[in-house]
Amino acid sequence: MRTLRSSEIFNDSKLTLIAIESVDFRHSRTNAVYHMYGSVEPLAIIVCSQDGTYALDMEARPADFEQLRQGMPELDAIVASFSKG
Numbered sequence: 001m002r003t004l005r006s007s008e009i010f011n012d013s014k015l016t017l018i019a020i021e022s023v024d025f026r027h028s029r030t031n032a033v034y035h036m037y038g039s040v041e042p043l044a045i046i047v048c049s050q051d052g053t054y055a056l057d058m059e060a061r062p063a064d065f066e067q068l069r070q071g072m073p074e075l076d077a078i079v080a081s082f083s084k085g
Contacts, residue, residue, distance in 0.1 A: 018046040
């Protein structure tokens with residue numbers, strides 16, 4: 001199961017940085033053995049500043065904010081709550 005999650009990594013009066021991560025969790029069972037696998041992959045940084053809100057990928061290039069929204073419908077509410085500070 002793959003989901004996206006967010007966490008605030010920096011916040012002051014002028015700037016908020018939000019990390020967007022892909023979390024993948026899988027499990028299987030073979031006889032009496034239960035296997036669990038997980039991974040966390042950084043995808044983007046959302047920058048909320050007085051000049052606006054934008055996304056950067058992990059190479060600091062502009063990221064597709066709309067694609068992040070599609071994968072994480074609650075992103076607008078998250079950004080709004082961080083922007084209000």
